[in-house]
Amino acid sequence: NAGVMQNPRHLVRRRGQEARLRCSPMKGHSHVYWYRQLPEEGLKFMVYLQKENIIDESGMPKERFSAEFPKEGPSILRIQQVVRGDSAAYFCASSDRARGDYGYTFGSGTRLTVV
Amino acid sequence: GQSLEQPSEVTAVEGAIVQINCTYQTSGFYGLSWYQQHDGGAPTFLSYNALDGLEETGRFSSFLSRSDSYGYLLLQELQMKDSASYFCGTSGGSYIPTFGRGTSLIVHP
Numbered sequence: 001n002a003g004v005m006q007n008p009r010h011l012v013r014r015r016g017q018e019a020r021l022r023c024s025p026m027k028g029h030s031h032v033y034w035y036r037q038l039p040e041e042g043l044k045f046m047v048y049l050q051k052e053n054i055i056d057e058s059g060m061p062k063e064r065f066s067a068e069f070p071k072e073g074p075s076i077l078r079i080q081q082v083v084r085g086d087s088a089a090y091f092c093a094s095s096d097r098a099r100g101d102y103g104y105t106f107g108s109g110t111r112l113t114v115v
Numbered sequence: 116g117q118s119l120e121q122p123s124e125v126t127a128v129e130g131a132i133v134q135i136n137c138t139y140q141t142s143g144f145y146g147l148s149w150y151q152q153h154d155g156g157a158p159t160f161l162s163y164n165a166l167d168g169l170e171e172t173g174r175f176s177s178f179l180s181r182s183d184s185y186g187y188l189l190l191q192e193l194q195m196k197d198s199a200s201y202f203c204g205t206s207g208g209s210y211i212p213t214f215g216r217g218t219s220l221i222v223h224p
Contacts, residue, residue: 004157033212040204043158046155056211091157093212103148103160104212 002027004094005074013082013114021110024074025094032075033104034060034067035058037089046090049075082114117141119203119215126221127193135188135218137203145206147179147186152217155197160202161188190220198222 005024012017025032030051035043045059049069060067064082069075079086089111093104119139127133137147146165164170164179164186176189190197198221204214211224 037213043204043214045211045213048211058211093158103150103163106150106157106159108157 004029004092004105004107006092006110007089008110009108010111011113013112015083015114016081019079019082019112021077021079021090021092021112022074023077023092023094023107025092026096026105028095029094029105031095031097033073033093033095034077035093037090037091037109043091045078079112082106082112084114087112087114097103117205119205119213121201121203121215121218123216124219124221125186126175126223128223129187129193132189133193133220134189135189135190135201135203135220137186137215139184139203139205139215141184141185141205141213144181144184147177147178148204148206148212149175149188150202150214151199152202152206158202193222195222195224 007022028083032049034046037043047060047067048056052071066078089109091106091109093106095104121137146163148163149161151161152158162177164177167181169176169178174191179186200217200219202214202217204212205211
């Protein structure tokens with residue numbers, strides 16, 4: 001049973017380009033969470049999705065960032081017109097329930113570098 | 116909103132016992148969780164406390180006091196491989212896990 005799969009592991013973009021980060025949750029998991037982690041900092045919540053629905057996007061910047069979790073395929077975090085400040089590690093986590101009682105399973109992350 | 120406070124760094128020697136504290140302020144509370152993250156790696160789930168008291172899982176134990184809004188992670192018989200960052204997290208009424216800034220544990224031989 002594969003874990004949470006994120007790709008790519010590393011992504012380099014020039015300022016102004018678009019970045020697309022993919023996350024395939026664990027089999028049977030319908031809840032996906034995206035987090036951003038800056039060096040020496042904790043995990044900052046960005047967005048919570050269930051299949052075809054955005055449940056909570058309160059942590060996601062209003063501009064340039066968007067997320068989706070289609071009926072088929074992985075969840076996508078999209079960053080348009082990237083800036084240097086977007087450089088970070090982006091992790092997604094999945095769960096088979098909304099509550100965290102049994103923990104969330106995280107992917108290995110995508111390290112985005114904006115040059 | 117929710118906020119969690121934990122020490123930025125803790126050091127200990129191999130074989131020792133170390134405690135990482137976490138205090139939280141949250142509107143609505145369901146439980147306190149702990150995650151371990153090695154450099155460059157994915158956070159991995161360690162434990163979850165919904166009720167007051169101590170939960171033990173091998174060398175790791177986690178404690179919660181809801182009345183004090185406080186918890187800790189206890190690591191016994193420390194090994195070099197335990198050097199990592201440890202995050203406490205809470206899920207409030209929105210079910211969204213919120214994490215502290217993490218504690219970097221450095222284990223010396």
